[in-house]
Amino acid sequence: MNRMYDNKRFRSVVNTENGEVGAETVFHYHQDGNIVWADYAGGSIVKGFLLATVQPDGSLDMRYQHVNQAGDLMTGRCHSTPEPLADGRLRLHERWQWTSGDQSSGESIVEEFTEIHG
Numbered sequence: 001m002n003r004m005y006d007n008k009r010f011r012s013v014v015n016t017e018n019g020e021v022g023a024e025t026v027f028h029y030h031q032d033g034n035i036v037w038a039d040y041a042g043g044s045i046v047k048g049f050l051l052a053t054v055q056p057d058g059s060l061d062m063r064y065q066h067v068n069q070a071g072d073l074m075t076g077r078c079h080s081t082p083e084p085l086a087d088g089r090l091r092l093h094e095r096w097q098w099t100s101g102d103q104s105s106g107e108s109i110v111e112e113f114t115e116i117h118g
Contacts, residue, residue, distance in 0.1 A: 016106030
């Protein structure tokens with residue numbers, strides 16, 4: 001299987017207002033077969049983890065959990081659809097829903113980045 005997500009770093013570029021991930025949040029993805037996982041932190045997220053399976057179309061069926069700056073444990077589900085960019089990076093279009101708190105849903109976009117920004 002193509003390891004299209006392995007050892008990639010992503011940063012949020014768009015999120016709906018009820019989301020907690022922001023531009024300061026960095027995701028570090030790993031992949032083994034059709035299993036993908038990542039840790040993430042930054043901005044309002046103290047520490048987070050996600051676990052996903054790669055679907056036949058290359059999209060991700062994901063569950064996530066994190067602790068925010070307020071000390072709340074937040075959980076949710078997400079479906080991420082990859083878009084290859086012209087420069088070879090990946091953009092993920094995400095539709096997510098909290099499974100904790102108000103159970104609201106939203107959409108976000110994260111993009112792969114290759115260099116570490118200040």
